[in-house]
Amino acid sequence: MSWLVIDGAQGEGGGQVLRTAMTLSVLTQTPIEVINIRANRNKPGLLRQHLTSVNAAREICNGTLEGGVLGSSRIKFSPGKVKSGDYHFVIGTAGSTVLVCQTILPLLALADSPSRVTFEGGTHNGMSPSLCFFNESYLPVLKAMGLNCRVQISSLGFYPAGGGKWQLTVEPTMSLKPVELLTSVEAVGQIQKQGHLSALMSALPDVIGQKEVTEARKLLGWDEATADVLRFKTNGPGNSFQVKIKGALHTSLFEQVGQFGVSAERVAKRCVGRVKKFLKAEVAVEQHLADQLLVPMALAGGGQFTTTQPSLHMTTNIDVIKQFLSIDINVVEVDSGFWQVKVG
Structure with missing residues (x-):
């Protein structure tokens, strides 16, 4: 062999x-x-x-x-x-269930019948895409490519306790179709009216989330943006502050996980810094989603999007994909901070 x-x-x-x-x-x-x-x-x-x-x-x-x-x-x-069916995967730590899911989702997406997968482990750990990001940013793009999935959440799992549990139902497609994400969110309407601030809290005072929202409003100038502080019951304390910007096809989601010894204001400031960079570039896809769209687009045989400067994760992913598939993936800086990625 x-x-x-x-x-x-x-x-x-x-x-x-x-x-x-x-x-x-x-x-x-x-x-x-x-x-x-x-x-x-x-x-x-x-x-x-x-x-x-x-x-x-x-x-x-x-x-x-x-x-x-x-x-x-x-x-x-x-x-x-590949065999479709019912599966159950348990990490046993706060390790990312989303990354496990993204490994197998393309397999079940192209299977011959529906599948249902239950995951147990971490959902929000700050070092990988969160379940919120997966559900609101990643899956909508896959839906536009022809794949229908449903997420059902039993519990969230913050680092370091973990304990999250959720289920994904996958309705497969014969083939994925190319999609284009070229228009920045600014072309869709007023930014702050599309924006939403959210603080996810578990076993921590609500005032922490309220401070995060207040600081982000001030730094972004988003007086009209909607906001909420959401409380969850999980295996341990946790906090995820999120800024969401609704686009025509998907939501751009920026997240900063709270850490012991780091003020709420600092958590919000770190998150807002990435939001400002994204808005200034006037691109359609933020850095983390850009990396994750490469495999689906390569399997679809085409697609393109605009994004900020490619990360090392993204360029590495391109190199690995090319070791398996004979497909062109061109990454070009069109303007300062404005990059276009074309697959196929």
């Missing part, structure tokens, strides 16, 4: 290399050997969320796996045929 060797140390050298490789290995039926897994991280090798992603992909396609243990820096994986 011939194995495609993927170097996990390439580019940003994190878990994304592994996740994209697993997804495309199954969809292209390419056996892979991934070496130097997460080599550029403080704790290299497979952590629980990465191992859960690997095992989830293996289970869904009935593949064979070598080296699938905690801490492993190398795996060999041979994919089988």
Whole structure:
């Protein structure tokens, strides 16, 4: 058997290399050997969320796996045929359930019948896309590409306690279709009337969320924007401050997770800084979503969007995709801070 060797140390050298490789290995039926897994991280090798992603992909396609243990820096994986159905994946820590989901969603999106997947673990940990981001920003774009999904939330899971639980129902499509995201939100209407400020709170005083909202209003000048402080019951204390900007197709969501010893005002300021950069660039897709749209667009065979300067995550993802698929992905700076990405 011939194995495609993927170097996990390439580019940003994190878990994304592994996740994209697993997804495309199954969809292209390419056996892979991934070496130097997460080599550029403080704790290299497979952590629980990465191992859960690997095992989830293996289970869904009935593949064979070598080296699938905690801490492993190398795996060999041979994919089988994707099977739709009911699945349940538990991380056991506050590791990101969303990243596990994004590994397997393209597999179930192109399956022959609907699937339902239950996830348990972290939903808001600050180091990965949150469940709010997944549901409000990522899934609407996939819907425009022909994929219908439904999210049902039982409980949220903040870092470090975790304990989140949610379910995704996937209605597959025969093929994904290209989509274009080129128009900035400013072309749709007045920004602050499209904007919403939200503080998610668990086992913490409401005043923290109220301070975050007040500070963000002041820094953005959004006197007319709607806002709320939402309380949840979770396994441990947690806070996620979010700024949302409604666009024609999806919501651009910016998030900052509260940390012990960091003031509410500082949390809001960090989040607002990213919002201002996005609005100044007048692009359609913020930096994190840009990275995550590459695999779906590559599978669709085309698509394009405007975004801010590509992150190392994004350029790394492009390099991994090209190791599996013969597709052009062109990234061009059209103007200062304004980039256009064209797939296909």
